[in-house]
Amino acid sequence: MVAAKQIEKLSNEALAILSALGVPLARLTQRRRVKMAKAxxxxxxxxxxxxxxQAKDSASDGGHQLQSRQIISFMNAHLGENISPGSYDDIRRKDLVLPVEALIVLKSAKNPDANTNDGTRGFALNPNAARVVRSFGSKAWDAALKxxxxxxxTLAQELSRSRELARIPVKLNAxxxxxxxxxxxNQLQKQIIEDFLPLYGYGAEVLYVGDTEDKNKYTNESRLAALKFFELAHDKLPDVLAYSEQKNWLFLIEAVTTANPINELRLRTLKPLTAACTADVVYITAFPDRATYRKFAHDxxxxxxxxLADSPQHMIHFNGDKFLGPYAKS
Incomplete structure (x- = not known):
C-alpha cells in the first residue's frame, strides 16, 4: 500500500513537471496521463x-537511454505496471509522443538519424529539460523553469494555434x-448550412448545430421553444436543426460520414420527440459523397x-409521391 501511494505521488509530480514544461494534458484520459508519467x-x-x-538524462553516466521494451520493463518492475512487452509500440505512438514533440524527450538520443522502426533507438530526457526537472521541489525550481x-x-500553445488555424469557418446568416x-x-455540417439550406431550405435559419467538440455549439432556444420542439438536453438530437418560416418546415438533418443515418429505427425515435412541434418536419440525411451514401443506402x-454534398443541386427522395416536404405525423 505504501509503495502504491509513493508511485502515485511520484507520477503526479511527473505530470506537474510535464504540464509546467508545456505538455498539454487536458484532453488525455486519466490512463493516458498515468502511462505518460510513468514512461x-x-x-x-x-x-x-x-x-x-537524481533524474538522469541522455548525458548522464555516458548517456542514459531506454528502448521501448526497456521502458515497459522499468514500469513493470518499479512503477506498479503489468504491461505486455508486445505493447512496446504504444510507448512511441501514445505515451511519449507529446513529450517528444515538446522536445523534453529525445526520441533517438545517440543516433538522431535512426529510422523510426530501428530497434536500437533509445529514448532519453533532453539534458536541457533535465536540468529543470532536477530542480523540482527545490528553491531553484521557479528560476530554472522561468x-x-x-x-x-510551449507545445500546448503551438497545438492550440494549430487547432485554431485549422478550424472551419461557418456562416450561419448575414x-x-x-x-x-x-x-x-464538421466539414459536412458546414456544407449543409452553406450549400444545402440556401438551395432547398426556403430561407431556413439554423436553430441548432453541434460540434464534435461542443454538442451545444449554437442554439436558438427561444425560437425552438416557440415551435414546441423537444427539450434540447435530450441525448438524441440530430446534427442540424433549421426552420423555414416561409414553409413552416423544420428540417432535422443528420450529417453522416461514418455512422447513424436516418434509418427506420432513428425515425421511430425522432417522431415522438417532434409530436408537439407546431412546424411540419422534414427528415434529411446528408452524406459527403456517393461512395459514403452507397454504404448506407439500404438503411x-x-x-x-x-x-449529397458533392452533388449539391440534386436530392434523393425516399418518398415516392412528392419532391421535398413533410409527411403527416403518425
Missing part, C-alpha cells in the same frame, strides 16, 4: 524513494458566423430525404 519516470530513472535531483521557458512557445473544430463531420428510412 517519463522510466527515462529519468526515477523510482519511489528517489529525489528529483529560464527554460523564456522565449519558448450577421452571424462561428467556427467548427476540424474534421470530416435509409422511407419518407425521408438524402442530400
Amino acid at each position: 517519463f519516470l522510466a527515462l529519468a530513472g526515477m523510482r519511489p524513494g528517489m529525489a528529483w535531483s 529560464s527554460f521557458m523564456a522565449d519558448r512557445a 450577421k452571424q458566423a462561428l467556427t467548427f473544430s476540424p474534421g470530416k463531420h 435509409i428510412a422511407w419518407e425521408t430525404e438524402v442530400w
